[in-house]
Amino acid sequence: MDKEEKMGVEDQLEMVAKAFVNHYYHLFDTNRAALAPLYHHTSMLSFEGQKIQGAEEIGQKLAQLPFEHCRHFISTIDSQPSPFGGGILVFVSGNLQLQGEEHQLKFSQMFQLIPTQHGSFFVQNDMFRLNYG
Amino acid sequence: MDPDALAKAFVEHYYRTFDTSRPGLGNLYQEGSMLTFEGAKTQGAQAIVAKLTSLPFQQCQHNVSTVDCQPSGPAGGMLVFVSGSLQLAGEQHPLKFSQMFHLMPTPQGSFYVLNDIFRLNYA
Numbered sequence: 092m093d094k095e096e097k098m099g100v101e102d103q104l105e106m107v108a109k110a111f112v113n114h115y116y117h118l119f120d121t122n123r124a125a126l127a128p129l130y131h132h133t134s135m136l137s138f139e140g141q142k143i144q145g146a147e148e149i150g151q152k153l154a155q156l157p158f159e160h161c162r163h164f165i166s167t168i169d170s171q172p173s174p175f176g177g178g179i180l181v182f183v184s185g186n187l188q189l190q191g192e193e194h195q196l197k198f199s200q201m202f203q204l205i206p207t208q209h210g211s212f213f214v215q216n217d218m219f220r221l222n223y224g
Numbered sequence: 225m226d227p228d229a230l231a232k233a234f235v236e237h238y239y240r241t242f243d244t245s246r247p248g249l250g251n252l253y254q255e256g257s258m259l260t261f262e263g264a265k266t267q268g269a270q271a272i273v274a275k276l277t278s279l280p281f282q283q284c285q286h287n288v289s290t291v292d293c294q295p296s297g298p299a300g301g302m303l304v305f306v307s308g309s310l311q312l313a314g315e316q317h318p319l320k321f322s323q324m325f326h327l328m329p330t331p332q333g334s335f336y337v338l339n340d341i342f343r344l345n346y347a
Binding site: 135137140167173175178180184199203205216218 | 307
């Protein structure tokens, strides 16, 4: 693959990562119940240190978080290919506004996205941390 | 050794090397390794070490707050997600950072860093 083609692949990857991130947080902020289909039965979530496995359990965990509404504000999105799995590693940082709270919380999150047969991606790995002051 | 203990041990080793002898980080990367440092992309152990050793400070100290890890797939890789603070020599206030590593096993039974993404977390 010559340099130009290679750059094209990387840019494509970045576009996929950005599109995924925007889609993910849009769903999270408007319809958390719709997140479960983004995971498979092998998926893993670490949420503030708590480990959860499988789309169903992950969906339940996210739906049961103790707030009705929140809004994610994304500051940075970085991505790299995950060569051995054919996946994409995505690293996000930003702020989270919980309804009724005065101050925004800072967070970081990483995903490993794996391609599906149908040309989209699912979340195989997901780790979320608030970044306290 | 259980994966969480492995991840913690790796993270301690990585930051101790970073904080005391940055050139030593070369052993932790290989030719296919990728680093994204504050948005700047670098590939390959040599270029990565050159980038890390040319960062504009002499000394720093990493203080790790959280380490999370998960297996990345059938090849035996591990995803490690770190948050903490970074004190640069001469600076009054520590900086907050997050970093993710994708570690792959070596034939010798240790790990190298295949993917590395670093971000400061500004206020």
